Amino acid sequence: MTDTTTYTEAEERIFEAALQAFARKGKDGARMQEIADAAQINKAMLHYYFRSKDKLYAAVFAYVFQRFFAGIGAAVEEAESFEAVLRTFITGYIDFLKDHQDVVRLMVNENLSGGEAVVQQVSTLKSADGNPVRALITRIAQATKTGEIRPVDPFQTALTVLSSCIFFFIVYPTMREMNPGVARDRDGFLEERKAHLIDLLVHGLHPRS
Amino acid sequence: MTDTTTYTEAEERIFEAALQAFARKGKDGARMQEIADAAQINKAMLHYYFRSKDKLYAAVFAYVFQRFFAGIGAAVEEAESFEAVLRTFITGYIDFLKDHQDVVRLMVNENLSGGEAVVQQVSTLKSADGNPVRALITRIAQATKTGEIRPVDPFQTALTVLSSCIFFFIVYPTMREMNPGVARDRDGFLEERKAHLIDLLVHGLHPRS
DNA sequence: GAAAGTGTCAACCATCTGGTTAATCGTTAC
DNA sequence: GTAACGATTAACCAGATGGTTGACACTTTC
Numbered sequence: 001m002t003d004t005t006t007y008t009e010a011e012e013r014i015f016e017a018a019l020q021a022f023a024r025k026g027k028d029g030a031r032m033q034e035i036a037d038a039a040q041i042n043k044a045m046l047h048y049y050f051r052s053k054d055k056l057y058a059a060v061f062a063y064v065f066q067r068f069f070a071g072i073g074a075a076v077e078e079a080e081s082f083e084a085v086l087r088t089f090i091t092g093y094i095d096f097l098k099d100h101q102d103v104v105r106l107m108v109n110e111n112l113s114g115g116e117a118v119v120q121q122v123s124t125l126k127s128a129d130g131n132p133v134r135a136l137i138t139r140i141a142q143a144t145k146t147g148e149i150r151p152v153d154p155f156q157t158a159l160t161v162l163s164s165c166i167f168f169f170i171v172y173p174t175m176r177e178m179n180p181g182v183a184r185d186r187d188g189f190l191e192e193r194k195a196h197l198i199d200l201l202v203h204g205l206h207p208r209s
Numbered sequence: 210m211t212d213t214t215t216y217t218e219a220e221e222r223i224f225e226a227a228l229q230a231f232a233r234k235g236k237d238g239a240r241m242q243e244i245a246d247a248a249q250i251n252k253a254m255l256h257y258y259f260r261s262k263d264k265l266y267a268a269v270f271a272y273v274f275q276r277f278f279a280g281i282g283a284a285v286e287e288a289e290s291f292e293a294v295l296r297t298f299i300t301g302y303i304d305f306l307k308d309h310q311d312v313v314r315l316m317v318n319e320n321l322s323g324g325e326a327v328v329q330q331v332s333t334l335k336s337a338d339g340n341p342v343r344a345l346i347t348r349i350a351q352a353t354k355t356g357e358i359r360p361v362d363p364f365q366t367a368l369t370v371l372s373s374c375i376f377f378f379i380v381y382p383t384m385r386e387m388n389p390g391v392a393r394d395r396d397g398f399l400e401e402r403k404a405h406l407i408d409l410l411v412h413g414l415h416p417r418s
Numbered sequence: 419g420a421a422a423g424t425g426t427c428a429a430c431c432a433t434c435t436g437g438t439t440a441a442t443c444g445t446t447a448c
Numbered sequence: 449g450t451a452a453c454g455a456t457t458a459a460c461c462a463g464a465t466g467g468t469t470g471a472c473a474c475t476t477t478c
Binding site: 010041042043044045048 | 424425426427428
Binding site: 424427429430431432435437439440441443445446448 | 453456458460461463470471473474
């Protein structure tokens with residue numbers, strides 16, 4: 001799970017179950033019994049492995065935070081043109097989000113309830129030079145300097161790109177309800193979304209006009 | 210609160226406190242005692258006025274849902290050019306979100322936990338012809354037909370606009386932590402954000418190129 | 419083969435949580 | 449004045465919840 005830690009089978013199941021529970025109901029809303037049931041173990045085992053709910057949540061959130069930014073990092077590939085960067089980023093990141101929806105949910109949930117757990121995690125990113133968001137911002141800034149794209153605010157632009165990719169996964173239940181077509185062919189919709197975002201952003205950032 | 214209902218002072222305080230609590234911790238995470246304390250009343254009064262936690266949540270969420278879409282509706286003004294529509298929408302909607310952050314939070318929280326409460330509320334929008342999101346989509350579709358903007362997918366475009374406006378408020382704690390400058394001058398940042406989004410979208414949707 | 423370490427479990431406990439109740443207070447009605 | 453009524457409260461309750469415990473396997477180690 002975390003890069004430096006190895007987990008047993010049981011721990012893995014607990015971790016997975018906890019991630020899902022915390023993602024859906026938040027730290028307070030999730031129940032230890034419910035997590036134990038989902039992991040198919042006795043409730044006492046939760047405490048045997050993770051001491052307390054706080055510790056379990058901390059472990060899960062640390063994992064989620066790292067994965068979330070790793071996902072961004074993996075999507076910011078080196079590429080010749082900025083358009084290629086944009087294209088691979090949007091494609092790669094949406095695919096990542098599709099495969100890690102609980103990661104997004106828990107990340108958002110933590111933010112909604114104040115984001116205290118975020119504080120410690122952010123420092124890990126800073127100390128390691130690899131803050132993927134900053135890498136993305138830097139790449140945008142560079143492209144504005146070379147004139148490859150219009151002179152936009154790199155920070156705002158990065159935020160817009162991330163917003164446009166992530167938001168759909170947050171409000172999916174509402175969208176499903178308002179436009180059942182989206183639910184009927186989710187993957188198709190996401191492919192459309194990739195194409196739309198690439199198209200819109202390429203045009204929006206294209207120099208001159 | 211809701212257009213058809215009148216509330217007493219006490220009910221108003223309860224409602225406000227409940228909105229805040231539910232927005233931050235979700236339906237399960239929020240505590241009735243905590244809501245009562247915040248509303249400065251005896252816990253029994255919660256049940257006196259709202260019967261049960263479920264009923265209270267339902268009332269609050271109904272309000273939130275209506276406000277959320279009313280906020281979108283208010284921002285979709287009639288305007289001559291599509292650029293003017295875009296400009297007033299982004300400006301108006303970000304201002305709305307700034308003033309109703311708990312509305313956004315609860316809306317998101319409900320989505321994270323499955324969005325069961327959304328189902329009933331969506332039907333209220335459908336029956337009334339005023340579904341503001343659909344109005345926005347229609348306006349975009351119209352602009353593509355007149356050639357005022359490029360032939361983009363109206364639905365995807367509307368989603369992108371909404372994403373870009375709302376997302377910031379969802380992940381604010383993380384942003385604050387990663388870039389303290391944002392927190393230092395939040396209002397300034399939001400003004401920048403309006404300008405950035407208008408600029409990016411106007412260019413991204415501008416015909417030809 | 420016994421000691422030691424690692425899992426596993428049912429039962430248990432103190433506390434918390436949503437919800438109820440019965441008594442009381444303040445105002446209005448007659 | 450008192451009956452009636454809504455508002456308000458402290459005390460209470462049953463069930464849920466996070467967490468603990470002591471007994472019991474199973475395996476390893478020497």
